[in-house]
Every structure is written in structure tokens, then in C-alpha cells.
Amino acid sequence: MTDTIFTNARIVLDDEVITGSVTLRDGRIHGVDQGSSRISGAIDCAGDLLIPGLIELHTDNLERHMEPRPKVDWPHAAAILAHDGELASVGITTVFDAMRVGSILSGKSRYNEYARKVTTELMELRSSGALRISHFLHLRAEVCSETLEAEMALFGPKDRVGLVSLMDHTPGQRQFRDLSKLQDYVQKKHAMTDADFDEHVAHLRSLRADFGDHHEAVAVAEAKRYGAVLASHDDTTTDHVAVSAGYGVRVAEFPTTVEAATACHERNIAVMMGAPNLIRGGSHSGNVAAQELAEKDLLDIVSSDYVPSALMTSAFLLSQLWGDLPRAIATVTKTPAQSVGLTDRGRIAEGLHGDIVRIHVLDDTPVIRGVWSHGRQVG
Known part of the structure; x- marks a missing residue:
């Protein structure tokens, strides 16, 4: 060259x-x-x-391209290429594509398996040289589900799974401690009645009781089999962080309280927050603001979450807040790379x-x- x-x-x-x-x-x-x-x-x-x-560890952007409108299944190759091109245009050169594993096939709010099929298509495009940037996988292991174990068994060390996050969206705790926030979100998305929502909550809680602990153990074991880094999600209390540390978690995605973020730092777990939270000045779920953690020196990594262009914007906002451009840029480059073991970028x-x-x-x-x-x- x-x-x-x-x-x-x-x-x-x-x-x-x-x-x-x-x-x-x-x-x-x-x-x-x-x-x-x-x-x-x-x-x-x-x-x-x-x-x-920029290095992006957690983005829902590929899913947005695959389903640009509710119940619209866009051709996956076209969606992957559009996602890849969009990230390149906003300065992201390495992405950990977040894909959910663990589906719910019953109840009021069902969703099906998709990650294995999309991963195969993604890897085929990568092998053909069609992608502009580097792609790894971030498997979002939904413990409150019915099929997590079977879906995770379909992946292996050759699939470039770099990150596995332990996701527990059981209503009434973590991200959705405030059930009214969850109700507002779910009813708008799925047009549920109040009775439908109550049934939905009861169903999810029953799934957590039946499968949650086993699924957590499966996800931890599978991350080790893949050679992937383990992340927690929405830790809220010191007890949550203690459990995460016991599993060997190295990255805490979106802790919801100062208490949890402080406990993460005490246990050498890197704290990741969303760029939209930082730019908007707060969490859409009513949880701790990213800026508050930044002001308390508890913010290590920023993720674009659902707005790819937000990653660059957030770094420059942090530069203004801290008065330190290299430190701010590190939250979207050096630190995420180090947290997942990438020493070459x-x-x-x-x-x-x-x-x-x-x-x-x-x-x-x-x-x-x-x-x-x-x-x-x-x-």
C-alpha cells in the first residue's frame, strides 16, 4: 500500500x-x-x-437497520452494510455489534431468535471484504427468557464474540425499578392495555423465577468458552456489583446509581454510560445521569447506545467538562479497547x-x- x-x-x-x-x-x-x-x-x-x-462496545444500531419499523424485517445484508457505513461515517472504526440471545415465545410480548442467522450473514460479508470497519460480537444474554441456553450453544470461539453482557430486564428492579417508566415504554411500543401490561409483568417475573439463576450461570460459562469479556448491565446496588465481581465482570454497562458506580470502581470494574444520557442531561428511565458520574470521576467508557453520531459528540462534551481532551477521547478509544483486551488499537x-x-x-x-x-x- x-x-x-x-x-x-x-x-x-x-x-x-x-x-x-x-x-x-x-x-x-x-x-x-x-x-x-x-x-x-x-x-x-x-x-x-x-x-x-472510535471503539463502540454497545450499540443497538444494527437491530434498528434490520427492523426500521415495527414488524418490518429488512434484508439483512443490506441492513448490515448500511449499519457498517453509518458507523464509518461518524468515526467508529471498531464495533461490537450487540445482538440479543434468549427469546420469549409465549405471553403478551413475544420475540424470536435471530442472532445466529445474522451473525453468519455478518461473518460472510466480513470474509468477502465488503465491510469498511472491524466487527466483533456483543451477545446480550437475556436471563429473563425461555431459550437462552439453546441460543448461546450455537456460538463458539470462531464467531468473534468479544463481549457477553448479563441482561436482566425483570420488571421492578435494575433499569425498570420504576414500573411506571416500563409501563409507559411497553404500552406505547406494543399498544397494551393496563390488563395486558399486568399480565406481561407477571409473565416476566415467572420466567425470572423459573430460569434466571440457571441462565446467569450458563451465560458466565459460555462467555468463558468463547473467550469473551463479561459485562454486567444496569447494576443498581452494591449487592449487584458484588455478584458481578464474583462472576469476573470487567465492564459495567449503565449502572443506575452512584452507589453501584462507586462499588464498580472499588472492584476495578470499568463503568460505561450511554452518550444519549450525557447529551440529553439524564437517563430516559429516570436513573443516574452520566454527567453526574463524570463529575464524580466514575465514568470510564462511553457507548453510543442507540445514536451512533452521539459517540463523538459525547467525547467533546467530556473534554469541556474535564478540561482534558486526551482523557475525554480515551473514553471512546483507549479505555474501551483495553477493557475488552484489544491491545492493537x-x-x-x-x-x-x-x-x-x-x-x-x-x-x-x-x-x-x-x-x-x-x-x-x-x-
Whole structure:
């Protein structure tokens, strides 16, 4: 491959921002140098920022492309390619595609298995070279379900499962401690009556009683079999965090209280919060605000959750809050990479993947001017 050289750039490193040049060669970062390059063909960044490609650990975006409207099943290959292209356009160069495992085949709110089929299609597109960025899997193990064990058995070490999260959406606890929030959400989505909702809640609670503990044990064991990192979801109390730590959890997705986030830090569990929460100024479920955790130095990783473009925006909001651009950028690059054991990306350093984003800052708003994945421009 021909070298790609960026010059006259402000380069965001681990602990500082330097003015200099970056060279990409054979898909990797070949050199990082202070001072401008005079090599013919170099890209003059004119003072723009260069940051590592963003790393997204939890996004529902693929599911949104697969079902753009309720009960509309979009062709999966087209959905995967659209999802891939959208993420590349907003600076995400590595994604852990979140897919639910564990289905409910009975009751008022049913949903079916899909993850194995979509994963096969995703891996086929990856093998063909059709995808612009790096894709791994994030299996969201729904313990309050009927089929989790059977669905997780269909995956193995070759499926690039990098993250398994323990999801427990039993009504009345964790994310939906406030049943009125759940009722508002479910009734709008599924057009349920009050009686339907009561039946729905009773059914989910019965599933948790019948299968929950066994499914948690299955998910922990299967994550180990895949070689995946384990994450908790919506930890609310110190007891929840203690259980998570006992399982070997390394990432806490969206803890709902300061109490839980504090306990996570005490046990060296990285705290992840959603970018929409940070940008909107609070949780749509009424839980702790991401900004509050950031102000208390309890925020380590940001996820775009359901708005891919929010990931870049959130990093620059944190930069304003903390007055520390490298620290803020690390929440969407270096720290998520380290938390899932990826040592070959997430930083601008010699020998790492050539995943680079060029950004012009306009009145504190990041404007993306180019995205490179493995040294190839993709956005």
C-alpha cells in the first residue's frame, strides 16, 4: 500500500496533544513525529485534530437497520452494510455489534431468535471484504427468557464474540425499578392495555423465577468458552456489583446509581454510560445521569447506545467538562479497547492499527473530515 501521511495536525496522544505528522503504512501506524512533513503528497491537516478511530462496545444500531419499523424485517445484508457505513461515517472504526440471545415465545410480548442467522450473514460479508470497519460480537444474554441456553450453544470461539453482557430486564428492579417508566415504554411500543401490561409483568417475573439463576450461570460459562469479556448491565446496588465481581465482570454497562458506580470502581470494574444520557442531561428511565458520574470521576467508557453520531459528540462534551481532551477521547478509544483486551488499537502509536479520524472543531462542535480504518479511507 502507498503511505498515507498526515502533516500539520494536532495529534491526540495518551496524555497530551502534539503538533506533528502521522504516517500509515500497510494498514498500521508507521510513525508519529513532531513537526511538519514536507513529503510530496502528504495530507495537510491545517491544524485539524487526529484522534484514534472510535471503539463502540454497545450499540443497538444494527437491530434498528434490520427492523426500521415495527414488524418490518429488512434484508439483512443490506441492513448490515448500511449499519457498517453509518458507523464509518461518524468515526467508529471498531464495533461490537450487540445482538440479543434468549427469546420469549409465549405471553403478551413475544420475540424470536435471530442472532445466529445474522451473525453468519455478518461473518460472510466480513470474509468477502465488503465491510469498511472491524466487527466483533456483543451477545446480550437475556436471563429473563425461555431459550437462552439453546441460543448461546450455537456460538463458539470462531464467531468473534468479544463481549457477553448479563441482561436482566425483570420488571421492578435494575433499569425498570420504576414500573411506571416500563409501563409507559411497553404500552406505547406494543399498544397494551393496563390488563395486558399486568399480565406481561407477571409473565416476566415467572420466567425470572423459573430460569434466571440457571441462565446467569450458563451465560458466565459460555462467555468463558468463547473467550469473551463479561459485562454486567444496569447494576443498581452494591449487592449487584458484588455478584458481578464474583462472576469476573470487567465492564459495567449503565449502572443506575452512584452507589453501584462507586462499588464498580472499588472492584476495578470499568463503568460505561450511554452518550444519549450525557447529551440529553439524564437517563430516559429516570436513573443516574452520566454527567453526574463524570463529575464524580466514575465514568470510564462511553457507548453510543442507540445514536451512533452521539459517540463523538459525547467525547467533546467530556473534554469541556474535564478540561482534558486526551482523557475525554480515551473514553471512546483507549479505555474501551483495553477493557475488552484489544491491545492493537485505540491509541495513536507506532505499530497499532491505522484507525484514524481527522476532525475540524467548529465552535466546540467536532466536524469529521476523514476516517481511515486499517489505513484505508472509509469515510
